[in-house]
Structure formats: structure tokens, C-alpha cells
Amino acid sequence: MAAGTFLEVKDLKISFPTDDGLVKSVDGLSFQLERGKTLGIVGESGSGKSVTSLGILGLHNKRNAQVSGEIWLDGDELVSAGAETVRALRGNKMAMIFQDPLSAMHPFYTIGHQIIEAYRVHHKVSKKVARKHAIDMLGRVGIPQPERRVDDYPHQFSGGMRQRAMIAMALVNDPQLLIADEPTTALDVTVQAQILDLMHKLQEEFNSALIVITHDLGVVAELADDVLVMYGGRCIEYGTARTIFEQPEHPYTWGLLGSMPRIDRPNLDRLVPIPGLPPSLINLPTGCAFHPRCAYEPRTGGLGRSLSPELAGSGQPGHLVRCHLPTDERQRIWREDVKPKLEAQ
Amino acid sequence: MITYIIRRLLAAVLLLFIVSAAVFSIFYLVPRLVGATPETLATRYVGRSATPETVNLIAHKLGFYDPIWVQYGRWVKGIFLGSEYDYGSGTEQCPAPCFGYSFITRQPVWPDLLDRLPVTLSLAVGAATLWVIFGVATGVLSALRRGSLLDRAAMGVSLAGVSMPIFFTGLISLLVFSYQLKWTAAGGSYTPFTENPGDWFYSLLLPWIVLAFQFSAQYARLTRAGMLETLGEDYIRTARAKGLPERAVTVQHGLRAALTPLLTIFGLDFGLLLGGAVLTEQVFSLPGLGKYAVDAITNNDLPKVLGVTMMAALFVVVANLVVDLLYAVVDPRVRIN
Ligand SMILES: Nc1ncnc2c1ncn2[C@@H]1O[C@H](COP(=O)(O)OP(=O)(O)OP(=O)(O)O)[C@@H](O)[C@H]1O
Ligand code: SF4
Ligand SMILES: [Mg+2]
Numbered sequence: 001m002a003a004g005t006f007l008e009v010k011d012l013k014i015s016f017p018t019d020d021g022l023v024k025s026v027d028g029l030s031f032q033l034e035r036g037k038t039l040g041i042v043g044e045s046g047s048g049k050s051v052t053s054l055g056i057l058g059l060h061n062k063r064n065a066q067v068s069g070e071i072w073l074d075g076d077e078l079v080s081a082g083a084e085t086v087r088a089l090r091g092n093k094m095a096m097i098f099q100d101p102l103s104a105m106h107p108f109y110t111i112g113h114q115i116i117e118a119y120r121v122h123h124k125v126s127k128k129v130a131r132k133h134a135i136d137m138l139g140r141v142g143i144p145q146p147e148r149r150v151d152d153y154p155h156q157f158s159g160g161m162r163q164r165a166m167i168a169m170a171l172v173n174d175p176q177l178l179i180a181d182e183p184t185t186a187l188d189v190t191v192q193a194q195i196l197d198l199m200h201k202l203q204e205e206f207n208s209a210l211i212v213i214t215h216d217l218g219v220v221a222e223l224a225d226d227v228l229v230m231y232g233g234r235c236i237e238y239g240t241a242r243t244i245f246e247q248p249e250h251p252y253t254w255g256l257l258g259s260m261p262r263i264d265r266p267n268l269d270r271l272v273p274i275p276g277l278p279p280s281l282i283n284l285p286t287g288c289a290f291h292p293r294c295a296y297e298p299r300t301g302g303l304g305r306s307l308s309p310e311l312a313g314s315g316q317p318g319h320l321v322r323c324h325l326p327t328d329e330r331q332r333i334w335r336e337d338v339k340p341k342l343e344a345q
Numbered sequence: 346m347i348t349y350i351i352r353r354l355l356a357a358v359l360l361l362f363i364v365s366a367a368v369f370s371i372f373y374l375v376p377r378l379v380g381a382t383p384e385t386l387a388t389r390y391v392g393r394s395a396t397p398e399t400v401n402l403i404a405h406k407l408g409f410y411d412p413i414w415v416q417y418g419r420w421v422k423g424i425f426l427g428s429e430y431d432y433g434s435g436t437e438q439c440p441a442p443c444f445g446y447s448f449i450t451r452q453p454v455w456p457d458l459l460d461r462l463p464v465t466l467s468l469a470v471g472a473a474t475l476w477v478i479f480g481v482a483t484g485v486l487s488a489l490r491r492g493s494l495l496d497r498a499a500m501g502v503s504l505a506g507v508s509m510p511i512f513f514t515g516l517i518s519l520l521v522f523s524y525q526l527k528w529t530a531a532g533g534s535y536t537p538f539t540e541n542p543g544d545w546f547y548s549l550l551l552p553w554i555v556l557a558f559q560f561s562a563q564y565a566r567l568t569r570a571g572m573l574e575t576l577g578e579d580y581i582r583t584a585r586a587k588g589l590p591e592r593a594v595t596v597q598h599g600l601r602a603a604l605t606p607l608l609t610i611f612g613l614d615f616g617l618l619l620g621g622a623v624l625t626e627q628v629f630s631l632p633g634l635g636k637y638a639v640d641a642i643t644n645n646d647l648p649k650v651l652g653v654t655m656m657a658a659l660f661v662v663v664a665n666l667v668v669d670l671l672y673a674v675v676d677p678r679v680r681i682n
Contacts, residue, residue: 100579104582108602108605
């Protein structure tokens, strides 16, 4: 493990045996993350983003999921670790913020109860001490009058406040790895911006490693240092946020840039969806998984149909792309063809 | 919360009137549909030997010629103020709460009901305790070990439990456990709790088990389904993501939510049972409300049937009310909005 690396995922594979066949939701994913850094994972619906994040937290049920590969968290390997070891880390060293805070919080327990519970699983303290901690945490995520709201139920909070409470619950044990799975999708635009600010602020305060999973490239642009683009359970492009936004080289990433909503680009009506449908995870297309939808497939001389491209280095250091097209040709297409079109949108 | 309680109370009172009116209408209409006239109804009170004039007079005195709502009003009034039945050979008193007056036994129905209620109550409370414990435990275990041998065995047995009628399981168990093995009391040996608690327990053991078996089966299936559903909820995943031990996840988060809808069903079932566990009481010859109803029907004793039916309706409405109020206690979304 490289110096400074806090989380390292190596060749992670997660699949689900079903009646129709083996669903390979994540197929050989690798990445690294340092403390204080943010990784954005983007991809269409069904590309395996949530399965990946649940996999890191060890939340897949051994009875219906097959997990292999390695997940190193601060020197501990989690895939082969016992359930109890991973449980003790969960919510403690690594925590998760879920998409829809209304369904992700228990309707019968107060916000305070749920935060106190999260704290007391990992700290042997009295309810009173934990409660003070919970109130403090609610204040830190910007909930007004936290000593009063702590006894409210989730349904008494607005969407934005609920997401703040969810964040407070995730951060209550000072996790060093925080995974946010579509943290703002369920919120309206102004609240989204506030929550993003909050997450950014808290990350700096806690110096934690953050993984943000999203459909929204605006969120990535705002928070991420590095970006991982997923397609059909695999990484198809990886690089710094700057590289991905300014010099993306994979045809799928180009499509995403043209089709994904962004907070900073509200004219949604001009979005161009990527033609075709996401691939079946049971029978991925042969060759390049993206080839049935790729406009540049003919330029690879049939290679795209028959041979799966490797994730290989490209122009920038650390920039990885999974495509048969030669690097200079990809760069030329981006410069001369795709970028001008996106800018005209 | 206060307004919620008041609203529910008012609704319950209204429901009671509607239900009692409906029950009354049925008992008013059914005899007339099969051809009974005020005179034939009056004949039952005065006997066949009476002259047509007496019959006519009594029919008038008992109000059989009045329109249905007047008769219903008089009946309701009797519950609150008591009433008198005058059928020629003297006036019979029926003190409040008057649930009707039997022309066959020449007695008010209410004391009978009071007499029978402890039997039915004993049966219902004992059986409910058993079935809630066993049904819920089996359901939870089945859900947690879904697909396991235990799950399949439990669900197989419960399918049998749901589909076998009480008179079948009841008679078989009587035959085996009390007549063959002599482990339990024979049918018809009910002893009140106040007389001898030991005998009371012994006489009710088999009926409890037989009744609870059927309900446990149903509750096991419902609990299992509810548990499987809640265990798939997002908040369960959140509970796990917090690092809660699996036991806390399933019990505090899963079971808590899964049991809430069961509360409604339990309230209804229990309310219905209090109105008389007809088949069980019949099979085991327990002198409860259910047996009382069956006997009254057999004897064509309409006032008794009406009285016991009203009583059953009352229990159902009250059980519903209690469930509604309890719901507010367990579900904060109902309590606070
Ligand atoms: N328990 C499971 N059994 C079978 N298939 C599963 C299971 N969990 C996830 N999948 C499949 O894995 C694939 C990836 O799902 P995942 O939730 O990771 O997508 P996602 O990228 O998060 O999409 P979205 O943006 O819609 O949240 C989906 O096709 C999904 O159907
Ligand atoms: S390998 Fe071929 S089909 Fe796949 S993305 Fe590159 S150009 Fe398109
Ligand atoms: Mg997802």
C-alpha cells in the first residue's frame, strides 16, 4: 500500500447469483484514496456504484452476494476479515450517508435516539453523555435549536434538515472514511448546495477520506479530487477531477458529460442522453462493454466487438482509460469534435 | 394527540350506533322476509293457545306494529334506562342495561351474557397469550432463517394450522389427549376460576392450545411476511451501517416495525373472539357467549341471539378503538403530525 493511502480497493468483485444467472454488479474494481481527499464515483443507474459502497462497508449479505478481492482500510483487510471485526469498524472508522434520509431513518425512533444509538454502539458512555454529544453534532451540521429538535421524529424534519441529521448520525463517531451515496439527489437545488458546502466543510474539519457517489457531475466538480467513471460494474476512466472534466478520453465519459445534470448548468432541456440502454450485468456485451452504444466503435477496426480493452495509462499521470482507440486519437476527437459540441449546449 | 383521541372516541360511538342499527335491522327483517307477521311474533310470547284478540293486543303492547326505527329506539332506550315487557299475563321487568328479554326462558338476556362472558374471556385471553408468543416467535425465526429447514417446517405446519378447521383439530385433540391419553380435561368440564383456579386451568388447557394453534399459524405467517418486508427497508440497512449488532438490528429495528401492523389484526381477532369463540366453545362444550349464541339460534330465541350479537359487535368496535389508540402510542407518525 502506497504511503498516505488510507483506503485501497484491489480487484473488487461483487456478484449476486439469481435465477436468471450471475449478476456481476462489480467486476474488478481498484482504486485508492488518501485521508482528506475525495473520490467521486459516477455512472449511469445500475453501473454498480451503490453495490461498491455497500461492499466496502461489508453490508452485503453473505447468503446472496459473492464478494472477492481486497479492501484495505488503514492497514486492515476487510473482505477476509470476520463479520464482527467489520461490524466494529462500521459506523466507527467508516460511515455512510444514504440517499433518501426519510426511508433511511427509522420512523418510530427520534432523531436523537438514532444518533445516540450510533454513538453508544462504539462508545461505552451513558445515555446522557451520548445525548449531549448528539445535540452537539446536530448543532455542528447546522440544525437550529438542536437541544429541542433532538427529540423530534424524522417525519417532523424537512428534507434538507433530515439529510443534515443523517450526516450528523454518520459523523458522530468521527469516521475517517465517509461514503455518501447520492447525498443530495432527494433534495431541491438550493438545499443541495447547502448540503454540499456542509460536507466539504466537515471533511476539512475531520480530515476524513470521502467517497461521493452521484449522478450529478456538478456535485463531483464541487467536491471531488479524483473521479472514477463506472460502466457495467467496471472502471472505464479514472483521473483527477480536472482531467475528467477538461480532458476526458473515454467515449462514455463524453456521453456522461453531455447527458448528466449539473447544479451549475440548469438548462436540463438541452441534455443529450447517451443512446441505448445500460448493459445487462448477467451477459455483458463481448469485447468492449460499451461498444453497442459507442459512436466511435467503427474506428477500432472491429476490435471493440471482440476484445475487452484493458484499463491503461493515458496522457496524464494517473489517468486511466479503458478504450481501444489510441490516446492521441481520443485526445483529438475530444478537442475537435466533442468539446466544441458540449460547449455549444 | 387529544384531538386524535376525541376524534377516535366520537367515531367509535357513531360506529356503535351504525353497527347496532344494522344488527337490529337484520334481526327485524329476517323473520319478516321468511313470512313472520307481528302476530306470529307475538304468538311466541303468549303461546299458541291464545285467542287472536290477545295476540293482537300483545303485538300492540310489545310494539310489533311500530315502524322499525321506533322499535330500534325503544331497544336502545332499554339499554340505557331498562324496559318492561307486558304480555298479558303480567309485566316483566328488564332493568338497564336491557339487552332484550327472552320469551322462552322468561328472563332478561343481560344477566345471561354477564354469566357467560368470563368463560369466553378466559378462553380468549389464554389463547391469545399463547398464540402471540408462539406465532410471533415462529414468524421471526422463520424470517431470520428464511429457506432453512426450520422455516420450511414451521411454514408447513402453519399452513396446516390455517387450513384445518377448529372442529377438526378440536375433536381430534379431544379424542387423543383427553379420552385416550387422559392428559387434559374432557369436554364440558368447565370450572370457573373463582371456584378452583387449578381446575379452571386444566379445563381450558386443551381449548387454549387448539384455538391458539390456529391463530399461531396465522400470526407466524403474518409475522414472517412483515419481518421479511421490514428487513428489506432502508432503515435496516442504516442500522447495520451504524455497526449495530445483528440482534439489535432485527429486534429493535426490524421487529418493532413489523409488529405494528399486526397490532390491528390482533385487536380485531381478539374483539371477535370476545364476542364468542363459537366453534371452540361448541366443540369443548364451554358455556361461553359463542355456545350461548348457538343454543339461542337452535331454540329460535330471537332476543337472545340479538343480545349476544349486539354484545359481539360492541366488543369489535371497542377493540378497534383500543387498537387505534394503541397505534398512536407505537407510531409517532400517527401521534404527531
Ligand atoms: N441483492 C442483489 N441481487 C441481485 N442484483 C443486485 C442486488 N443488488 C444490486 N443488484 C444489481 O446490481 C446492479 C448495480 O446496482 P447498484 O445499486 O450498484 O447501481 P447504482 O450504480 O448504484 O445505480 P443507481 O444510480 O440507480 O443507484 C443493478 O443492476 C442491480 O440490479
Ligand atoms: S473500445 Fe471501442 S467501443 Fe469501447 S469505448 Fe473505445 S471506441 Fe468505443
Ligand atoms: Mg445507487
